[in-house]
Amino acid sequence: MPLDQVIISYRRSRNFINVLLLRSMNLFQPVLGESPSEKLIVSANGICWREQNLEYRILVNDFFDIATRNEDGEVPFNLVEKEGNNLAFGLALRRIPHRALDERTVSVDKGELLLRINPFTRCSLHCGNCANKVVGERQYLQIREIPMTTMMPQNYFCARNKLPVYPTEEELFYGLNYLVVSTDLLGIGVTTTEGHRCIQCSRCQQPVGEYLGRDVAAQLFADALRLVTTESPFEFKEIFGHITPTQMMIRLLHDAYPISMEKTRLLLKTVRPDGQLQYLYLQVDTKQLHILRSELDTSDLEMNSTAQLPMEDDTSSESDLDMVLSDTSSSSINPQTGDDLMDRSDPLPKPEAAEPQKSVKYLNLRGFGGFRLKYLFSASDEELNESDNVTSSWCDQGSRMIRISYSMMVDLMTEFNAHERVAAALEMNSPPTKSRQPRLTYVIFEPDEEFYARQEQFAKIDQ
Numbered sequence: 001m002p003l004d005q006v007i008i009s010y011r012r013s014r015n016f017i018n019v020l021l022l023r024s025m026n027l028f029q030p031v032l033g034e035s036p037s038e039k040l041i042v043s044a045n046g047i048c049w050r051e052q053n054l055e056y057r058i059l060v061n062d063f064f065d066i067a068t069r070n071e072d073g074e075v076p077f078n079l080v081e082k083e084g085n086n087l088a089f090g091l092a093l094r095r096i097p098h099r100a101l102d103e104r105t106v107s108v109d110k111g112e113l114l115l116r117i118n119p120f121t122r123c124s125l126h127c128g129n130c131a132n133k134v135v136g137e138r139q140y141l142q143i144r145e146i147p148m149t150t151m152m153p154q155n156y157f158c159a160r161n162k163l164p165v166y167p168t169e170e171e172l173f174y175g176l177n178y179l180v181v182s183t184d185l186l187g188i189g190v191t192t193t194e195g196h197r198c199i200q201c202s203r204c205q206q207p208v209g210e211y212l213g214r215d216v217a218a219q220l221f222a223d224a225l226r227l228v229t230t231e232s233p234f235e236f237k238e239i240f241g242h243i244t245p246t247q248m249m250i251r252l253l254h255d256a257y258p259i260s261m262e263k264t265r266l267l268l269k270t271v272r273p274d275g276q277l278q279y280l281y282l283q284v285d286t287k288q289l290h291i292l293r294s295e296l297d298t299s300d301l302e303m304n305s306t307a308q309l310p311m312e313d314d315t316s317s318e319s320d321l322d323m324v325l326s327d328t329s330s331s332s333i334n335p336q337t338g339d340d341l342m343d344r345s346d347p348l349p350k351p352e353a354a355e356p357q358k359s360v361k362y363l364n365l366r367g368f369g370g371f372r373l374k375y376l377f378s379a380s381d382e383e384l385n386e387s388d389n390v391t392s393s394w395c396d397q398g399s400r401m402i403r404i405s406y407s408m409m410v411d412l413m414t415e416f417n418a419h420e421r422v423a424a425a426l427e428m429n430s431p432p433t434k435s436r437q438p439r440l441t442y443v444i445f446e447p448d449e450e451f452y453a454r455q456e457q458f459a460k461i462d463q
């Protein structure tokens with residue numbers, strides 16, 4: 001069963017890591033029970049997994065320094081769990097070089113929102129449900145993002161102890177899934193609810209926004225509206241382009257409501273195109289999560305070797321901080337490049353009796369940042385009723401409902417589902433099942449180009 005991928009998680013301020021070795025079935029070899037030759041070797045600088053004539057070496061010394069003996073001289077890693085073909089275990093750390101860890105973590109900054117309204121083109125805004133014109137055709141000469149990353153624009157337009165900010169008719173402000181315009185732009189296309197807070201489409205009564213403060217400004221829900229520009233007058237367009245789950249979470253976490261030193265909450269809401277209301281409850285650990293993942297394709301690093309034990313498992317000296325290969329016949333291998341430096345014309349040193357030639361693979365790790373969270377999704381009226389007490393207690397404790405678009409909700413849920421099996425395996429929990437209990441998952445921050453490259457790959461597989 002070849003090793004497909006290695007995933008290591010580290011939660012900030014802990015002194016241990018969780019390791020998951022994902023293995024696939026080798027379809028070309030019948031599996032006759034467990035191989036007696038499987039072996040896991042841990043040294044200060046890495047992990048080595050051996051099975052039959054295959055050996056995988058996972059170097060972690062760029063990130064951590066593993067403890068292989070505790071004060072009593074015992075091996076301090078916990079039980080190795082086997083779930084299907086996969087292997088999970090925890091390892092204690094001797095030293096955590098946080099700076100090095102941060103430097104080796106793929107950094108993802110907040111990106112730009114792709115707003116399809118520009119100062120040069122006239123446009124009108126229409127109800128996404130019935131196409132009724134909500135804001136008439138006009139040109140916004142000043143278009144600006146809300147000067148702080150928040151889904152709660154009232155904090156900017158109606159900040160406490162400050163004069164309210166009234167947008168002019170030429171100004172348009174925007175944030176994730178919303179626009180803020182002057183209330184003077186609203187005409188017969190909208191009605192307001194009693195209490196004068198909610199702005200509805202006058203034809204189909206769908207909520208399309210709400211007033212900020214006492215008519216200071218109108219916040220419009222981008223997902224409830226469509227855009228028509230003079231450039232393409234017959235096309236109803238989405239107001240914003242696609243945003244990746246990473247970029248979404250970077251922005252949403254700004255508005256997460258702290259409930260303790262270690263936890264924050266987010267209460268998200270969306271309206272499905274058929275009108276079904278859906279809520280997503282997130283409880284996020286504020287301590288950053290580091291995920292180290294091996295690249296899936298390691299074939300270019302494959303090599304043959306007659307190596308003996310490649311990693312030192314005695315940590316009494318400092319010299320083992322580096323991978324020591326020089327004391328074995330595998331000194332001919334350059335672990336950085338995978339080049340076989342041995343002169344092929346020389347006969348290979350004879351392997352020891354009955355010892356087959358070993359194939360060695362180095363798995364390189366890449367570090368990603370992210371967060372660990374628990375989520376509960378209420379997708380139907382029945383589920384919304386069941387979680388009604390959660391909604392009211394969260395709101396009572398200070399959380400505010402944040403509206404996102406339906407496609408954003410789908411993307412978030414896809415991301416959560418994709419990582420929850422790995423999260424359960426890493427933390428040695430039983431695999432996730434369909435239930436109304438909050439589910440554990442990870443959000444892993446990745447650059448946009450990697451997200452879209454992955455989507456393209458999936459699309460190719462689907463074809």
Ligand SMILES: [Zn+2]
Nearest residue numbers: 127130201204
């Ligand atoms: Zn409408």
